[in-house]
Amino acid sequence: MLGRIANWYRGWEDELVAVLAQPELTARMPKGRRRCHAQVLADMPPLQRAQLRAFLLKYSGARRYCALAGLALVFSFGGVLLHLASPGVGWLQAILTINLFGFLIAAALGSAWFDYRRLIQKRIKLMLAVVVFGAISAVASVALVALVNGQPVAIALTRMSHFMSGVTAGGLVIILPVLAISLWRNRQYEALNAQLQREAEQAKLARELSESQLRLLRAQIEPHFLFNTLGAVQQLAQQGAPRAAELTGNLIDFLRSSMRDMRSEQVSLAAEFGLVESYLKVMQVRLGERLRYSLQLPRALEQVQLPTMILLTLVENAIKHGIEPALRGGEVTVSAQAEEGTLRIRVQDGGVGMSTIAEPDGGGGTGLDNVRHRLRLAYGDQAGLHLLDGDPGLIADITIPHPATA
Amino acid sequence: MNPNPTVLVAEDEPLMRERLLDMLAQSWPEACVVLVAENGNDAWDGFLEHEPDVAFLDIRMPGLSGLEVAERIGSMAQVVFVTAYDQYAVDAFDAGAVDYLLKPVQPDRLERALARLKAKLVQPPEDGAAMGELLRHLKTALPGMRQERTKWIKASVGRQVRVIDVDEVLFFQSDTRYTRIVLRDYEALVRTPLKDLLSTLDPDRFWQIHRATVVNVNAIAAAERLDAERMQVLVKGSAEKLAVSRTFVHLFRE
Numbered sequence: 001m002l003g004r005i006a007n008w009y010r011g012w013e014d015e016l017v018a019v020l021a022q023p024e025l026t027a028r029m030p031k032g033r034r035r036c037h038a039q040v041l042a043d044m045p046p047l048q049r050a051q052l053r054a055f056l057l058k059y060s061g062a063r064r065y066c067a068l069a070g071l072a073l074v075f076s077f078g079g080v081l082l083h084l085a086s087p088g089v090g091w092l093q094a095i096l097t098i099n100l101f102g103f104l105i106a107a108a109l110g111s112a113w114f115d116y117r118r119l120i121q122k123r124i125k126l127m128l129a130v131v132v133f134g135a136i137s138a139v140a141s142v143a144l145v146a147l148v149n150g151q152p153v154a155i156a157l158t159r160m161s162h163f164m165s166g167v168t169a170g171g172l173v174i175i176l177p178v179l180a181i182s183l184w185r186n187r188q189y190e191a192l193n194a195q196l197q198r199e200a201e202q203a204k205l206a207r208e209l210s211e212s213q214l215r216l217l218r219a220q221i222e223p224h225f226l227f228n229t230l231g232a233v234q235q236l237a238q239q240g241a242p243r244a245a246e247l248t249g250n251l252i253d254f255l256r257s258s259m260r261d262m263r264s265e266q267v268s269l270a271a272e273f274g275l276v277e278s279y280l281k282v283m284q285v286r287l288g289e290r291l292r293y294s295l296q297l298p299r300a301l302e303q304v305q306l307p308t309m310i311l312l313t314l315v316e317n318a319i320k321h322g323i324e325p326a327l328r329g330g331e332v333t334v335s336a337q338a339e340e341g342t343l344r345i346r347v348q349d350g351g352v353g354m355s356t357i358a359e360p361d362g363g364g365g366t367g368l369d370n371v372r373h374r375l376r377l378a379y380g381d382q383a384g385l386h387l388l389d390g391d392p393g394l395i396a397d398i399t400i401p402h403p404a405t406a
Numbered sequence: 407m408n409p410n411p412t413v414l415v416a417e418d419e420p421l422m423r424e425r426l427l428d429m430l431a432q433s434w435p436e437a438c439v440v441l442v443a444e445n446g447n448d449a450w451d452g453f454l455e456h457e458p459d460v461a462f463l464d465i466r467m468p469g470l471s472g473l474e475v476a477e478r479i480g481s482m483a484q485v486v487f488v489t490a491y492d493q494y495a496v497d498a499f500d501a502g503a504v505d506y507l508l509k510p511v512q513p514d515r516l517e518r519a520l521a522r523l524k525a526k527l528v529q530p531p532e533d534g535a536a537m538g539e540l541l542r543h544l545k546t547a548l549p550g551m552r553q554e555r556t557k558w559i560k561a562s563v564g565r566q567v568r569v570i571d572v573d574e575v576l577f578f579q580s581d582t583r584y585t586r587i588v589l590r591d592y593e594a595l596v597r598t599p600l601k602d603l604l605s606t607l608d609p610d611r612f613w614q615i616h617r618a619t620v621v622n623v624n625a626i627a628a629a630e631r632l633d634a635e636r637m638q639v640l641v642k643g644s645a646e647k648l649a650v651s652r653t654f655v656h657l658f659r660e
Binding site for chain 1: 418420422425447491508509511602
């Protein structure tokens with residue numbers, strides 16, 4: 001019989017430990033009380049589940065029985081002390097009472113230690129419940145004593161006020177440490193959680209950065225870009241045209257400044273406009289009169305910092321999705337303007353326009369997601385990327401905070 | 407075989423175009439380049455005009471892509487694709503239905519392609535099934551090959567500007583510098599040339615039946631045979647009869 005109960009309990013606990021590791025398991029459990037209990041565990045935040053699971057695994061089997069026996073021993077010793085302090089209380093009564101209260105308090109503290117999130121959220125409810133329960137039990141027990149002893153109500157009332165303060169004090173003795181432990185554990189939890197979040201954010205940032213570096217590398221060695229440019233160089237060289245040297249020079253500028261971009265996270269607008277200009281010069285030799293371009297960067301804004309690659313991505317998009325597919329080409333304008341605390345950088349192409357921008361490019365996505373993401377990482381909600389119909393073509397606007405003009 | 411095969415070259419980048427023309431002049435002097443196109447629309451329109459034996463087509467071009475032009479050409483000419491897509495993407499070509507050159511084109515590779523091409527030119531033309539299969543595959547396999555279709559066309563009718571739902575158009579007809587758009591109740595003129603409108607229309611719904619005529623399939627009432635080579639199309643809701651040129655007669659074979 002005892003063995004069966006132990007087995008049943010062990011099975012149940014194994015199930016709970018499994019749920020703590022994989023909360024989605026509850027969905028597959030049969031409906032009933034066990035599922036309800038499991039659901040309570042599954043609803044805990046991951047960090048808390050991990051703590052509880054570690055505890056259950058650490059104190060499992062013989063180790064748990066030893067710990068419980070140890071506690072019982074300590075409580076029994078307390079009972080002996082109580083008996084010696086007030087001989088009116090019998091041996092057995094003292095030991096049992098202290099054990100009962102001891103385990104109750106231990107259970108309360110244990111739940112505070114592991115289920116602190118819920119206790120913190122429901123602390124008002126909890127205090128109210130203790131007070132109401134105390135009051136009801138006081139009234140009930142006093143009424144019962146008065147009834148049994150046949151005492152007058154006045155005496156019963158004086159006893160009741162004593163009893164009430166006793167119960168309240170007792171309740172507070174339990175509830176205060178429970179709340180204190182919950183608060184402390186909760187603060188610990190929040191600190192740990194914040195740290196984990198910071199670490200995750202940092203890891204994400206690092207990943208983002210290497211992703212955009214990879215993108216840049218891919219853009220440089222993208223077959224259409226590199227081979228067509230080299231083909232153009234080859235043709236010019238064969239014709240003995242001086243433009244061959246010029247085109248090679250621009251290609252070198254482009255490759256060199258994109259290498260620089262790869263090594264840093266932020267770059268000055270002047271440097272980024274330089275990168276874009278060398279790219280546009282290369283593309284103009286290739287596309288001939290189908291591409292015209294202009295760049296407007298006010299002197300005052302030259303040293304403003306911007307995350308790398310963002311501007312080039314937009315200009316590449318303008319060429320790839322605006323100018324190249326357009327039968328008669330178009331003009332790409334890149335400009336920067338500061339107004340009322342924000343800096344607006346605009347890339348406009350006079351090409352085919354809005355309907356084609358949704359078309360994914362070779363690398364999957366137009367790179368715009370990447371731009372949005374990098375802006376969010378650098379400026380939070382203060383920066384943005386907006387696409388407007390340029391009629392003809394498309395306008396891509398980046399806005400970033402620029403405190404100097406606020 | 408024609409001692410001087412005629413050649414079409416379509417490439418959107420001017421230097422790459424010059425390069426291919428220079429190399430062709432050197433490696434295949436007997437060939438006669440009859441048309442040089444800067445985009446897919448001009449390539450297809452020029453193909454209908456000149457009916458060359460060979461077409462060198464860049465895959466990524468404004469307007470119709472090289473793949474779409476090749477699809478329209480079918481087995482009417484030998485097609486060689488010129489592409490900067492890397493080896494991985496062009497593996498599909500190795501099935502052999504069509505040849506390709508990687509950009510920038512290098513002389514030895516061009517020599518080999520030309521040798522194969524000359525051999526094919528003396529054989530009777532194959533049926534276009536294998537090539538059709540390959541083109542369908544390439545259109546989905548190569549990135550950036552999806553074509554946007556026009557739903558609406560803005561056209562002036564008298565002093566009004568009308569927005570025309572393309573599905574309601576009976577047929578389009580080239581009229582020197584304009585395109586005539588004929589609908590059930592009225593007709594309109596737009597300045598866009600037919601060859602450029604054509605590239606934005608769904609080829610399954612709008613059939614080109616002549617270099618100068620594109621008809622809505624749903625508006626075709628019947629096609630009549632005039633003689634061994636010529637046909638004409640009767641259009642629902644219009645008294646006009648539209649000539650079908652020899653190139654497109656195959657559309658109406660049962």
